[in-house]
Amino acid sequence: MSSSVTKPVLILGGSGVVGAKTAQILRQLYPDLPIAIGGRDLVKAQRVAEAIGNAQAAQIDLERSDLGQNQDASYSAIAVFVKDSTLNSMKYAQLHGLPYLSVSSGVFEVGPEMALAISKPNAAPILMASNWLAGAATFPAIQAASKFKSIQDISITVVLDEEDMGGPAAFADYERLTESAPNTLLLTNGRWNWVKGDDKQRPFTDIDGMALESTAYSPLDVLSLSTATNAKSIRIGLVYGTSASRRRGEPFSTEIAIEISGELVAGERATTRLDIVHPEGQAPLTALHVALSLERLLGLHGGEPVKPGLYLPDSLMEPDYIVDRMKEFGAIFQETSKPPVG
Numbered sequence: 001m002s003s004s005v006t007k008p009v010l011i012l013g014g015s016g017v018v019g020a021k022t023a024q025i026l027r028q029l030y031p032d033l034p035i036a037i038g039g040r041d042l043v044k045a046q047r048v049a050e051a052i053g054n055a056q057a058a059q060i061d062l063e064r065s066d067l068g069q070n071q072d073a074s075y076s077a078i079a080v081f082v083k084d085s086t087l088n089s090m091k092y093a094q095l096h097g098l099p100y101l102s103v104s105s106g107v108f109e110v111g112p113e114m115a116l117a118i119s120k121p122n123a124a125p126i127l128m129a130s131n132w133l134a135g136a137a138t139f140p141a142i143q144a145a146s147k148f149k150s151i152q153d154i155s156i157t158v159v160l161d162e163e164d165m166g167g168p169a170a171f172a173d174y175e176r177l178t179e180s181a182p183n184t185l186l187l188t189n190g191r192w193n194w195v196k197g198d199d200k201q202r203p204f205t206d207i208d209g210m211a212l213e214s215t216a217y218s219p220l221d222v223l224s225l226s227t228a229t230n231a232k233s234i235r236i237g238l239v240y241g242t243s244a245s246r247r248r249g250e251p252f253s254t255e256i257a258i259e260i261s262g263e264l265v266a267g268e269r270a271t272t273r274l275d276i277v278h279p280e281g282q283a284p285l286t287a288l289h290v291a292l293s294l295e296r297l298l299g300l301h302g303g304e305p306v307k308p309g310l311y312l313p314d315s316l317m318e319p320d321y322i323v324d325r326m327k328e329f330g331a332i333f334q335e336t337s338k339p340p341v342g
Contacts, residue, residue: 001029001030001300003030003032003033003298003300004300005030005033005034005076005298005300006034006076007034007074007075007076008034008035008036008055008056008075008076009026009033009034009035009036009075009076009077009078009079009294009298010036010038010058010075010077010078010079011023011035011036011037011038011079011081012038012039012060012062012078012079012080012081012082012084012089013038013039013080013081013082013169014035014036014037014038014039014045014048014081015037015039015041015044015045015047015048016039016081016082016166016167016169016170017166017167017170017283018081018166018167018170018282018283018286018287018290019037019039019048019079019081019287020037020048020051020052021283021284021286021287022079022081022286022287022290022291023035023037023048023052023055024052024287025284025287025288025291025329026291026294027052027053027054027055029291029295030295030300031054032054033054034054034055034056034076035049035052035054035055035056036049036055036056036057036058036075037049037052037055037056037057037058038057038058038059038060038067039057039058039059039060040059040060040061042057042059045057045058045059058073062082062084062086062088062089063086063088064088065088065091065092066092067088067089067092069092074096075096075098076098076099076298077098077099077100077101077294077297077298078092078093078098078099078100078101079101079102079103079290079293079294080100080101080102080103080104081103081104081169081290082104082169083104083105083169083172083173083176084102084104087112087113087116089102090102090113090116090117090126091116093123093124093126094116094120094123094124094126095123096124097123097124097308098124099124099125099127099294099297099298099305099306100124100125100126100127101127101129101290101293101294101297102127102128102129102130103129103130103134103286103290104130104173105128105130105220106130106176106177106180106181106218106219107185107218107219107220107222107223108180108181108185108218109180109181110128110130110220113126113128114128114310117309117310118310121308121309121310122308123308124308125297125306125307125308125309125311126309126310126311127293127297127306127311127312127313127316128220128310128311128312129220129289129290129293129312129313130219130220131219131220131221131224131312131313132156132158132219132221132236132256133158133254133256133282133285133286133289134285134286134289134290134293134313135289135293135313135314135317135322136256136276136285136286136288136289136326136331137156137158137221137236137256137258137276138221138224138225138228138313138314139313139314139317139319139322139323139326140256140258140274140276140319140323140326140333141154141156141221141225141229141258141260141274142224142225142228142229142314142319143319143320143323144258144260144272144274144335145225145228145229145231145260146319147264147265147272148229148260148262148263148264148265149262149263149264149265149267150230150262150263151229151230151231151232151260151261151262152231152232152233152261152262153231153232153233153234153235153259153260153261153262154225154229154231154233154234154235154258154259154260155233155234155235155237155258155259155260156221156235156236156237156256156257156258156259157204157214157236157237157238157239157256157257157259158217158236158237158238158239158254158255158256158257159206159239159241159243159244159254159255159256159257160174160238160239160240160254160282161241161242161243161246161252161253161254161281162240162241162242163246163252164243164252164253164254164281164282164283166282166283177217177219178215178217178238181218182196183195183196184196184200184216184217184218185218185222186216186218186222186233186234186235187222187226187231187232187233187234187235188233188235189232189233190232190233195216199216200215200216201213201214201215201216202214202216202235202237204237204239204257206239206244206255206257207244207255207257207275207277207334208244208247208248210244210247212239212241213239214237214238214239215237215238215239215240216235216236216237216238217236217237217238218236219236220312221234221236222234222236223312224312224313224314227312228314231260231262243255244277245277245279250279251279251280251281252281253277253278253279253280253281254277254278254281254282254285255275255276255277256275256276256277257273257274257275257276258273258274258275258276259271259272259273259274260272270337271337272335272336272337273335273336273337274333274334274335275333275334275335275336276326276331276332276333276334277331277332277334278330278331278332279330279332280330284329284330285326285329285331288325288326288329289313289322292317292322292325293313293316293317296316296317297316301321302316302317302318302321
């Protein structure tokens with residue numbers, strides 16, 4: 001597809017595993033879209049830029065309000081793959097009216113971003129995309145939920161293979177998100193609560209029937225799903241260890257299991273399970289969802305460029321389109337249903 005965008009999309013952390021993959025997918029979707037690979041190491045950024053073509057490298061200093069950019073630097077959007085504790089990247093986007101997307105915050109630490117967005121509501125569109133793999137669980141769950149008239153419970157369990165962590169920035173995010181917050185936000189019987197200790201653990205059966213244990217985890221999916229589905233209970237669980245495919249002697253994969261219980265539109269009560277596997281791990285799915293988010297923010301698909309405001313991914317994009325793209329880019333979907341109950 002061709003693009004009407006003439007200024008580069010700036011990818012902060014673009015020389016990392018997922019950032020570089022996002023640039024590759026953007027190039028695949030939009031061959032003429034200008035891209036800027038931003039990072040602290042200019043040589044690494046230049047290497048990625050040369051590999052994808054029609055791209056430039058930008059040396060980024062997050063300690064500076066101008067990000068270390070010249071006054072004549074001009075971008076069309078900013079996607080951030082690193083945890084910017086200064087929020088200088090977001091302030092830069094607001095100053096220049098640029099769509100902004102971040103993927104590295106847990107629910108316990110979104111306050112500063114939200115406050116900055118609320119303080120300048122007309123400055124720029126701010127997309128908080130710190131859902132699991134930037135939306136890879138959220139959109140299929142919302143699509144599956146459309147078969148239900150009312151939902152009692154949504155339980156999503158994600159499997160992250162320990163060999164599929166990515167680069168140092170991703171590992172730093174994982175440590176911060178799983179260790180900095182001692183408690184985890186869940187929705188239980190209509191009430192928000194923070195769980196800790198043994199209450200965070202729950203048995204889980206993976207796609208191969210292996211009994212595992214998941215630990216409650218709070219990406220922004222809990223917020224997206226609470227407003228999109230009106231489910232009474234929502235839990236996200238994380239299994240960090242060996243994926244089913246690697247246990248079989250194959251390369252690691254990423255796995256997402258979505259279980260929904262409630263009353264179907266047809267009237268009977270049921271529990272459905274949707275398993276999603278990407279045989280190349282988490283990076284392709286994360287990169288795809290960021291690319292599709294940038295596509296939407298820039299108005300390249302799904303409507304006009306997004307107006308200033310504060311957004312979650314599901315408030316901007318349609319689940320059917322995203323799920324179709326996931327399948328197109330290698331995700332495998334397998335749905336099962338338990339017999340009606342009650």
